[in-house]
Amino acid sequence: MKKEERSDQIKKVTKNLAFWTLLWVFSLALATFGPKFLWNENTVLSTLAILLNTSFGAGMIWANIKHLKILDELQKKIHLEAMGIALGVGIVGGLSYSAMYIANIIPTAEIGILVMIISVSYMIALTIGKKRYA
Amino acid sequence: MKNKLKVLRAERDMTQADLADALEVSRQTVNAIEKGKFDPSLPLAFKLAQLFELPIEKIFLPSEVE
Numbered sequence: 001m002k003k004e005e006r007s008d009q010i011k012k013v014t015k016n017l018a019f020w021t022l023l024w025v026f027s028l029a030l031a032t033f034g035p036k037f038l039w040n041e042n043t044v045l046s047t048l049a050i051l052l053n054t055s056f057g058a059g060m061i062w063a064n065i066k067h068l069k070i071l072d073e074l075q076k077k078i079h080l081e082a083m084g085i086a087l088g089v090g091i092v093g094g095l096s097y098s099a100m101y102i103a104n105i106i107p108t109a110e111i112g113i114l115v116m117i118i119s120v121s122y123m124i125a126l127t128i129g130k131k132r133y134a
Numbered sequence: 135m136k137n138k139l140k141v142l143r144a145e146r147d148m149t150q151a152d153l154a155d156a157l158e159v160s161r162q163t164v165n166a167i168e169k170g171k172f173d174p175s176l177p178l179a180f181k182l183a184q185l186f187e188l189p190i191e192k193i194f195l196p197s198e199v200e
Contacts, residue, residue: 073175075162
């Protein structure tokens with residue numbers, strides 16, 4: 001694979017990943033806010049929106065796998081290490097967060113907070129990994 | 135693990151980008167290997183050996199030789 005081919009392929013899979021991620025995010029917003037603001041709690045429409053969101057989520061996972069496959073071995077290592085750290089932080093942080101809710105230390109526990117913690121820890125680990133091998 | 139990549143590359147008047155293209159990896163990966171921050175996989179090491187027409191042990195030095 002020549003330089004242009006390789007960089008073109010990386011651009012293509014990255015755009016593909018961004019596309020599926022956007023679809024997933026918008027469909028999640030639809031599935032979350034649609035029942036209250038768009039279709040007045042209609043169960044059929046809510047189920048369809050959730051199914052659509054799950055399908056786009058599967059597409060996003062598939063796009064992420066394709067993105068990982070096109071990376072070279074160091075890039076893969078950096079991404080996989082960042083994913084491992086994000087998973088660890090997600091499990092430990094998520095369970096601590098849940099324990100705080102059970103112990104009535106915090107009034108509510110939102111899954112969104114956990115997603116945010118995982119995303120931020122992934123981005124930080126990715127940045128540190130890239131700097132470490134620079 | 136140390137290596138002679140930088141010297142071999144310089145001898146052939148190649149930039150890191152040229153070597154990265156030849157190996158089908160990123161320039162960051164070539165740089166990390168050169169600095170000894172990242173040890174390449176066996177297939178990539180063989181690719182380097184083939185490219186420089188040298189045995190692997192002439193490019194990479196085992197830890198005890200470092």
